[in-house]
Amino acid sequence: MSTDRSRIVLFDLFGVIARHQRPGALEKMAARCHTSPDAFTTAYWTHRQPYDAGRHTASAYWTDVLQALSRPTDADTIEELRLTDIDSWSRVDERMVAYVRNLGDRARVALLSNIPADHADAFLAAHSWLHDLDLVAFSGKIRAAKPDPAAFQHCVTALHAAPADFLFVDDREENVRAAQAVGMNGHVFEGQDDLAAAIDAWLPAR
Structure with a gap:
């Protein structure tokens, strides 16, 4: 199976791949x-x-x-x-991590997360799989946080792509709408099964 380098799935982190803040x-x-x-x-x-x-x-x-x-x-x-x-903010959904890693066989995979710079450093140190992605864009590092259009534009520029090449996945509808406003495709994350179906429909046939 070859990777489609023209298609990019851009993931939010918290609420999609990582868990929301620890209860308590x-x-x-x-x-x-x-x-x-x-x-x-x-x-x-x-x-x-x-x-x-x-x-x-x-x-x-x-x-x-x-x-x-x-x-x-x-x-x-x-x-x-x-x-x-x-x-x-350190917990991840291991099932989603595995899905994201396997998706790299089919498309370019990137991450755009609102996270402070010191949190980003800790997350990068703890999760080696992040280094296998095509782009990791943390707001505290790029100095732009979703839904600011500059955050999405950073990813477009860094990957030498067009907005239409992206499918942006986030659990917050506000952020998905902001991605769509700059020309990206968008999917509001409600679970892995729905996400997998949406990505299967968006990517070219295997």
Whole structure:
């Protein structure tokens, strides 16, 4: 079976290949900050976008979160929160990992994920299969986060392709619509079986 180098399946990471945040993680970090889970969750997500997009360092992000909660911003607390946060996003769906790796026999396979740079470094170190993909684009590294069109354009340029050559797979409809707006094909991920059928229909016959 030969790879169709003209077709590219571009995957989101979390909610597709990797699991969403570990249950209880936000509550654990809230307890470390001696604050309520609701207050912590609000501060955590309110300040997240610049961190995801590579415009804020981990230290700057956690300083913003702690200041929003009126908590001390000492280096030890920041590092403990940073490491707990990285661990909370570390789980993968092994069945999907196997599917993605096998798909490389049929098309080019790439990844576009909203993930801070330090999280990306940890994920790359822990998951060697990422190095086998045709492109790994992490928002914290490329300084553009979905649904910003620049994130999708980065992948188009890096792979010397046209937008129509891509099938973008994400569990968030907002991101799929953004990919379609720049000319990519899109699929909202709801499970591996539906995804496999969509990819089989999109790729040329074997």
